[in-house]
Amino acid sequence: MTDAEKERHHVVVVGGGFAGLNAVRALRRAPVRVSLVDRRNFHLFQPLLYQVATGGLSPADIAAPLRSILKRQQNVSVLQDEMLDLDPLARTVALRDAVLGYDTLVIATGASHHYFGNESWTELAPGLKTIEDATSIRARLLGAFEEAERCDAAEREELMTFVLVGGGPTGVELAGAIGELARHTLRGEFRRFDPRQARIVLLEAAERVLPSYPPRLSIAAERSLRRLGVEVQTGVRLAALDHRELTLERGGKTEQLRAGTVLWAAGVRAGPLAALLAQKTGVELDRQLRVRVAPDGSLPGHPEILVIGDMARVEGRDGRPLPGVAPVAIQQGRHVGRVLRDRLSGRLPPAFAYRSRGNLAVIGRAAAVAELGPLRFSGYPAWFLWLFVHIMNLVGFENRLLVFVQWAFDYFTRRRGARLITGEITRPARRDASGG
């Protein structure tokens, strides 16, 4: 680094997801030097994570190395490291391996699962946020079918019950994909039972699935889910969870349900750095621990610290907080570029304004729902739109091509190409070890 470079305005971006990566890219022509810090060496295309969890895609199909994406952007240096501490007065962040000084700090480390005080459920009902979550859920799902082939009929019923807690987009996508797995992909592969017997239960506390979508689309989604054999239960809440034993609450009454696999899709909250920011700068957090930022995305009293993506609480024109989805994060990332350019040339940056292009959720093969401005549609057209948007947004040409080949193949054969049970093999021996 030359002295002239050292004197340049230094932007430290923490987190290489949709928000952070787009912030870095938006700074490619700005007179700044950028350090991008991420614990992982790759950018993850989270909207397709449920495909990895159900064996449709490989992890590398939806992840691209940050270095490779940013290879040609000479003003950025990528560090695989983790932010541990912040000194807002000295303007430094402590990483595991170094201390970095910053002129502007951009925090974009996203969200994790929210169990609303029931943190003991983490192991019993895992959520889906990382590649490791996805491969471990994949091992659980496929492992349940493997175990059902070994065990007796009584235990099989329990093993073949899969419960999804939460009927938002993630719960709907996962339930649909498990339905396809059981009814189509695995059909004919077992000798002692029919995988189509699997019971897939989607629980939603509100009166309909996809409660943030227009009612017409919720109805279309429920119909598609039922066609895949998914049992949709609305107006029901998970009150207690023990090993394989669920207590459900519906209209003041409780009931029991036994299930071999329970997955969590009921809520997220900002990651642990939000608490650090609150402690060090006094910024307020909302109930989901998101940081209440100023209209331009900065912290009140600390214009040099910006928070973007799922960790930020920003209100839309209707006064409701913007949802934690990729388009919001991408636009916030781009806004960082605008903010810095304006500030460096002495102008006041504008407030962030989200331009929604619509909402999309997929249920399965040729089944999706879409809200596009005044249009609401479902079925084939929504599914093609979903496919197009997601494949076009995958970073890297090769990823797009591979995913397209895999999907085209899956579509015609209903096969899933990445059905591996990997990782530690920790399976307890059954009580009675003399089957046959």
Place this chain on the structure above:
Amino acid sequence: MTDAEKERHHVVVVGGGFAGLNAVRALRRAPVRVSLVDRRNFHLFQPLLYQVATGGLSPADIAAPLRSILKRQQNVSVLQDEMLDLDPLARTVALRDAVLGYDTLVIATGASHHYFGNESWTELAPGLKTIEDATSIRARLLGAFEEAERCDAAEREELMTFVLVGGGPTGVELAGAIGELARHTLRGEFRRFDPRQARIVLLEAAERVLPSYPPRLSIAAERSLRRLGVEVQTGVRLAALDHRELTLERGGKTEQLRAGTVLWAAGVRAGPLAALLAQKTGVELDRQLRVRVAPDGSLPGHPEILVIGDMARVEGRDGRPLPGVAPVAIQQGRHVGRVLRDRLSGRLPPAFAYRSRGNLAVIGRAAAVAELGPLRFSGYPAWFLWLFVHIMNLVGFENRLLVFVQWAFDYFTRRRGARLITGEITRPARRDASGG
């Protein structure tokens, strides 16, 4: 299962690798029922594992679910389970979850790494046999480059030294692939050092690499390796290994070498079931713990137990044991079909005879060596042959297509599509946490 089916001759095959899977397939028209037991739910195409370890392919590209492969073979039932014990008198095997009776037992559980008494090296110099080995080696290799971007120059030299112990086909393929990674794939992606500075050292105790190949091909392989920046050292043995500190012995003298990453490709031995067989049936094992089988593949005194694949010691026409490679295992698997058909119709089965079609090893892009009957060739023709043989042998149409797309893309761009560092992030903090 009907009574008639229960009375059928029951063949239990343990292990779904090349040997076991081919044995099961060879029995598809035989009047038997087959149980295939494997700890994993997939068949692994081991010859391409080094591509996963170096980020070229995803695990699912080289693994196909056993159930999916055998879906249409109605006389086989697949069990994901592990063989723990054997009672040769009662003719039963104890699995973790069940006890299975057998009429014929086929053991094909392969080999694992052989550290020749230095078992403490397992962690320091991991070998490559499983998908988990491959993803963990991938994380080590890529992690070394990431760490080199964070650390100071003195430590960088050590981190950027990669040592491969063993110059057989696995060591040669890995060294070549690491050479390509450092010199081509990662080029231009780091800001504080040039990854082409990486030092890749291949150690071989014999006087040349690929000692089981004709000398001309060893020379061609060494030349290709040098072109990729690999330092080939022959006539040298690893005498001691401490954390990052290697003691090498060469012609009676010792020397020291420091390296951030050491990988093991120096030897294999039969897996733990060989010892169980020896204990229960009195069969003899050789120095690599392989089972000395009768000419038809069965255990002396136990014609109903067959051992095939890397676990069996079978001598070729020249009196030397056959190598532990896929073609041998495949032919032994098929031979099991012949043995059972002959026995069930009262004929005496023939001895197993290996028909070698040649040897192939790849070094990198457009660089390979081949021995095909009287022909020996290297460079482009050998590489095309290698590509063709390996892609055609991948189980499942989709795997072939995906791997082909990925390779074609890699060839033109020298990119590697599966460069993910996944798994537990356990990285010790550096001594001095105030870098810059």
